[in-house]
Amino acid sequence: MEVIICETPEEVGRLAAAKVSRVVRDRGPEAVLGLSTGSSPLAAYADLARRIEAGELDLSRARGFALDEYVGLPPGHPESYAEVIRATVTDPLRMDPLRVSCPDGFATDTDAAARHYEEAIKAAGGIDIQILGVGENGHIGFNEPSSSLSSRTRVKTLTRTTREANSRFFETLDDVPRHCLTQGLGTIMDAREVVLMAQGSHKASAIAGLIEGPLSARCPGSVLQLHPAATVIIDRAAAAELEGQEYYEETYRNKPAWQRFEDPAPWK
DSSP states (O other): OEEEEESSHHHHHHHHHHHHHHHHHHHOTTOEEEEOOSSTTHHHHHHHHHHHHTTSOOOTTOEEEESEEEESOOTTOTTSHHHHHIIIIITTTTOOGGGEEOOOTTOSOHHHHHHHHHHHHHHTTOOSEEEEOOOTTSOBTTBOTTOOTTOOSEEEEOOHHHHHHHGGGSSSGGGSOSEEEEOOHHHHHTSSEEEEEEOSGGGHHHHHHHHHSOSBTTBGGGGGGGOTTEEEEEETTTTTTOTTHHHHHHHHHTOOGGGOOSSOOOOO
16 A cells, blocks of 8 residues: 655645546556545546646546445435536546446345446446545445445445535435445455545544554455555645654655656646
């Protein structure tokens, strides 16, 4: 796991966008992206949009698979992740809407919808780079604490902590759905590369558990310790509880030039 500590949330987004751009450049125009919602990746999406506007990147032929979707909202609800992904990713990144998929949280048979989603990811050749944030309780996707570390896409019950964190998008806490369809931890681990972002002191405990804590279902994000190509990009506030800050900064500062991704070449 590579840990990069940035001075500002904006730098987190810029470096994460550079990582995604490098993977797309290396994999080709039909690269497959795993897409996360929430506040953490917004700066990265904004920087990717800037690169596209400047002609440095083209995602028009890329595939996208969202991490999760609420169960129980009506189709077209502004807080459904299908709508959030459209507004924050598909439209600004000029992706083909027909090539961007979300789990079908509106399906009558959600178990069948989960199986179909796994099959769709496999049919696309797997995810080249999975974009992630992390919840305050260490969840990635909607894999709450106690989730199986080998789980696949399925229905999950959201914890009160997660629903409270998401209640800012709804009128009341009671309006926040109690269930979701989410890619499992095993599904996420199948991605060829992962880039996870976190900003702010409220994420510091989760980040410490994810990076330096024991591998445990109590902190689902800790499963990334087993991923062969996980990059964690955080600001200094989110890094506050890490014991190895000095080491992470030294290793990044002395990273060989051939391993760096900060300034990917313009899109060809």
